[in-house]
Amino acid sequence: MNLARQEAFCAALHGAGSLAGTPEPRLDIHRNNRMASLAAALAIGFPATLSIVGEEYFHAMAREFIQASPPREPVLLAYGDGLPDFIAAFPPAADIPYLADVARIEAAVTRAYHAQDLLPLGADELQWLNGEGALDVRLRLHAAVFVLRSPFPAATLWEHNLAADWVPVEDWRAEDVVVCRPQMDVLVRVLPPGAADFLQALMDGHSLGDAAARVESDDFDLPAALAFAFAQGLARPGVDTGPGAGEADVFGGAI
Structure with a gap:
């Protein structure tokens, strides 16, 4: 033909x-x-x-x-x-109205599954957090990190509708969601207050201090957000310090 x-x-x-x-x-x-x-x-x-x-x-x-x-x-x-x-x-x-956000999570799950393989930041590589100028560091995020801000309980709806025994969602509050794949399995997690703004600012190339300053939530806890990021394997090795450092090495995306 x-x-x-x-x-x-x-x-x-x-x-x-x-x-x-x-x-x-x-x-x-x-x-x-x-x-x-x-x-x-x-x-x-x-x-x-x-x-x-x-x-x-x-x-x-x-x-x-x-x-x-x-x-x-x-x-x-x-x-x-x-x-x-x-x-x-x-x-x-x-x-x-929540259907599109549930679908966005599922699209991100597929993208995260097929994203580049990168080892997450290990505990032995976090010494810089205690050093001078730690807030000037620009943290690189894993290639499989995607962030969604939904006015609906999108992650809970996603989870409940995949469960063998479906149960209705009772708490209909907004959820900020991160999709990631630190190792072999894709994870969908609800973010703590302000963490979505923080992660998005890191993706945009801002330093830790500047990213924290861009968070609008009064309940944002920087140490807790960092602990969450490291526990979920959102960060990858190779942090950068200094003006302009790491601008081309920020991974992840919004969904």
Whole structure:
């Protein structure tokens, strides 16, 4: 099959016209198989989202997403990154306002799982915390760190909808969430007050002192936030000190 024929076939699969020499019923079979395969891949990547809305709703929503955003690459590892934003703008999901944030956590879980392997900072490498100028240090974060600020209990909803025995969420307060993979397993953790602002500032290249100063929460505890970061393996070896140090070595992202 030459390139022009391949492009015409792809366009026909997307529903853009027909393909000369190919009966429409046969094209429909290919279209249905393609749609079913992509919807199944999305279901694997977004199990809690599926659990919240049910299989029929999820697959109908997935079909709309696939039509609007077909895969652009042959590898489907990152396919679905756009699903949370699609859900946020999807009119039928307007009465499930937390659904997009749960999907954002699941997209981050996939990205964290496939992120670069990096060892977290060990306890023997934390001596600089007691040294002069510690607040001028720019801490490098692990490549698999992603931060989400949600007005909903997004992490709790994610966890409950993956549990074998589902229980309703009773405490509907906002949650700041970090997704990370310090070793082999991906972790989803609710952050203490102010830690999301702090981590985001570190990702933006600010020193520990400047990052702490950017936190808006009155309940922020810098030692506690650092202890949390090290306990969860959010930091990686190789801290930098001095003006401009480490600006190109800050990892992680917002979701």
